[in-house]
Amino acid sequence: MTKKEEYVIARYEHGGERFEILVKPKEANELKSGKSISLSDVVVSDEIYKDVKKGLKASPSALKKVFGTTDFEEIARQIILKGEIQVTAEQRKEMIENKKKQIIDYISRNAIDPKTHLPIPRTRIEMAMEQARVQIDPNKDVEGQALQIIKEIAKVIPIKVAKALIEIKVDPKHSSKVKSQLHNLGEVKKTNWLGDGTLIAELEIPAGMQQEVIDKLNSLTKGEVEVKILQVK
DSSP, X not given: OOOGGGOEEEEEEETTEEEEEEEOHHHHHHHHTTOOOOGGGTBSOSOOEEETTTTEEXXXXXXHHHHSOOOHHHHHHHHHHHSEEOOOHHHHHHHHHHHHXXXXXXXXXXXXXXXXXXXXXXXXXXXXXXXXXXXXXXXXXXXXXXXXXXXXXXXXXXXXXXXXXXXXEEOHHHHHHHHHHHHHHSEEEEEEEOTTSOEEEEEEEEGGGHHHHHHHHHHHHTTOEEEEEEEEO
16 A cells, blocks of 8 residues: 555646546656656556545546546546646655756766866756756756756856767777667767778767766777767867
C-alpha cells in the first residue's frame, strides 16, 4: 500500500465538473513535462473521484460528458496533462531541489567561461544561481529554464552556451570500437580512415563536456587516443 505522503491529488475541472485521481508527485510532473513514462508508474489507483477526500467517485455520465469516454487510462492522462497536481510544501521543496540539480548539470555540460573556454564547475554555477536569486519551477522543462537561468547568471559570472569541435585520432587496434561509439559521444562531422586502419574523426560536442568525452575516449582506448580541440564557439 502506498503511504499517504507518497501520493497527491491531480485535479481537473471542466464544464462545472471536477475530477480527481491519486498520483505520485514526481512521476506525475515528469509525465506532465513531456517525459515518456508509463501511466501505471504514475497513478496510485484506478479510481476517478469527484472528491477524493470525501471518497466521492465521478459518475460515468460525467466522465462521458467531459472526456467522451469512460476509459481510465485516457481520462487519467488528460487529468494529469490538463489539470493541476497538488503537492505538499515538503514535496515541492524536494521537486525543486531535483530540478535544480538537473539544471546545474545541463548548464555545466553546455556552457563555458568565454574567457578561458573551460567548463564551469558545478559549485560555481550553483553559487551564481544563488547570487542572481533565480527561481526554479519544478513543473517546467530543464532546457528552457536552464537557458533562461544562463542569461540571469551571466550578470554574475562570465558564461555562455558553446559547442566544441574536437578531432580524434585512434590507431587500428581501437578504431572499430571507437567508431561504433562516436554517435554516443557527439555529432559526427567527419570520419576518415587511413590506409593502415587509423581512424581520424571530428566531433561537435557541448563545450562543457570536453573533459567527459576525452575521459570516455581514454577509457575506450586504454589511453591510446589523440584528441585536439579544434574550435570552441
